[in-house]
Amino acid sequence: MTPPLDARHHNLGRHLRRLLGVVLAVVLTSTLAAAIRPAPVAAAPGDLILNGTFDNGSTQPWWTRLASTSTTVNAGQLRVRTSATVGKPVWEDLVGHFEFGVTAAQPYRLQFDASADVSRPLRATVSRADTPFTSAVDQTVTLTSTMRRFTFDFTAPFGDPRAVLLFHLGAHAASTVRLDNISLTPLTVDPATDPILYWNGVLLATYKALDLPPTTSSREAAILHAAMQDAAVSVTGVGNPYRVRVPVSYPGTQENVVAPSLHAAIDRAAYDVLTALYGGQGQSYSEALAGAVALRPSGVNAAEVARGDTVGVAAAAANLQARANDGSGNNTPYPLDGVPGSWRPTNAKAAVSPNWGLVTPFALTSGRQFRPGPPAGATGYTDLLGKQEYRTQVQEIRDYGGRTSSLRTPDQTQLAFFWANDLPGTYKPPGQLFTHTRTVAEQRKLGILANARLFGLVALALADAAIAAWDAKYQTPIDLWRPVSAIEASEGPGWQPLSQTRDGVPYTPAFPAYISGHATFAGAWAAVLQRFFGTDAIAFDATTDDPHAEGVVRHMTGFDHAAEENATSRIYLGVHYRFDADAGLATGRSVGAYVYANRLRP
Secondary structure, three states, rough: OOOOOOOOHHHOOOOHHHHHHHHHHHHHHHHHHOOOOOOOOOOOOOOOOOOHHHHOOOOOOOHHHOOOOOOOEOOOOOEEEEOOOOOOOOHHHHEEEEEEEEOOOOOEEEEEEEEEOOEEEEEEEEEEEOOOOOEEEEEEEEOOOOEEEEEEEEEOOEEEEEEEEEEEEEOOOOEEEEEEEEEEEEEEOHHHOOHHHHHHHHHHHHHHHHHHHHHHHHHHHHHHHHHHHHHHHHHHOOOOOOOOOOOOOOOOOOOOOHHHHHHHHHHHHHHHHHHHHHHHHHHHHHHHHHHHHHHOOOOOOOOHHHHHHHHHHHHHHHHHHOOOOOOOOOOOOOOOOOOOHHHHHEEEEEEOOOOOOOOOOOOOOOOOOOOOOOOHOOOHHHHOOOOOHHHHHHHHHHHOOOOOOOOHHHHHHHHHOOOOOOOOOOOOOHHHHHHHHHHHHHOOOHHHHHHHHHHHHHHHHHOOOOOOOOHHOOOOOOOEEEEHHHHHHOOOOOOOOOOEOOOOOOOOOOOOOOOHHHHHHHHHHHHHHHHHHOOOOEEEEHHHHHHHHOOOEEEEOOHHHHHHHHHHHHHHHHOOHHHHHHHHHHHHHHHHHHHHHHOOOO
16 A cells, blocks of 8 residues: 655654655555545544544555555455565564554553464554654564454553554565454553552551651652652653653664563662662562552563663662762761750650751752741740740640640541551551542542652652751750640649550650641642642542541541641640641741752653
């Protein structure tokens, strides 16, 4: 058949131009035939292939590589009489369909019926037009005399507005191949097979298995999600990486150039990061990797997986290396200020992460970039304790945050526990916010690239929120004591916060009160999601992992609603003052806005 005359076809890669040379040579002899061709048949809804059923008797827009290869429609099927190409490459002879678009990271399903008069192989590819041997799907099947249905699901590792579907028929003796019911359709995004959501779930399971403070857990989430973002960007070429764009070339100069598998690249990046971070703590991710492999589309072949692995290894290594000397290992003991108003151990536990405010941020210029002013504007501990604002806030906690409070409502009690997630065995505060991100991402049906960017932004913002909050907690003149310490100093022992362990033992986190880490995380999270979705007005049902609020679901009208509940909950739990919550929210919102504006731009 004569190929289309559209000049766009002349932009094909060097190989495809050579392959089509013979066909182009007969164009001048086929003008009359071209003039009487039937109009192309419209594709079925969602189908990218024009005339995949051949019901109108036309062979258009299908074309062949060799002039000696003929195509006819017989009984509603495309019959291809191939040339003898024994000893030549498989692409020496082919039948193809030009000019449809594929979108990077979009899942697709390729289906076709095929048979042959002799047993023979058939190679099916969806390729880039300008580099025809770089394929989004590349599968070889064995044809028999019985017409059979073949189905391959794949996720496009690149976007191309001028992709081609090719059936490679070379390297074989002459034969007759029959094709029918050819379709290429986009698939609905399935969150269950999204590798970003999958590995985030593995991370949350790790949080629950290990008793990690929110400082280290947020740092490790940022490394994980940055590596997955870098892997996705490297394979698809869409968006901007955090740390590295791994070189991925598509030269189109040999038969077996394959595109890296997007799933394999993300899976390997995640596996390598998690193994490096948690392997020494008794965590193994071999089963998790096997589970990820089982979720990959059926159209991925071994060569694509191997190339994807290479990208994932490089993305993980770059992000791990970048954090190798970030100060997170600084274990210098915390010296107590030892004066009224200053933090002192609660529950007989030493200060947690006292040097975290000095850790190198992921996006901020330093941990103090958005440092809030001191609580109540105080110049020091003595000044603070003498302020009416301080006394009023202590009274509020005494009244509403105590174990036996008669003023706290049942809803406020539920709210307090719902947002806690402080205890071992829970996914901790960052984990709850990741879970809410997952809920919204699934609700909005985001694809792999959108999730890679969204979770990357959230993770970077939470990591820097921890650094900013811990800077305010430990690196400022006032390392504020917790409410239980303040009330005990003025009234003696007896008052206890609502916050408690699984066994009912009073519990207060072992770090200074000002500012609230929960509130800072929440503010950063809300700021990112508002900007990512372009609105705050996205309602969702929020869940919790706290044992004292098991099964509770709270309906959020938007991201600010969730953030403000999260911050306020610490007052009702009896572990934070109101200025802790307010300053934490403000700091977090500044962090989130800065991260969104400066990292992972689309």
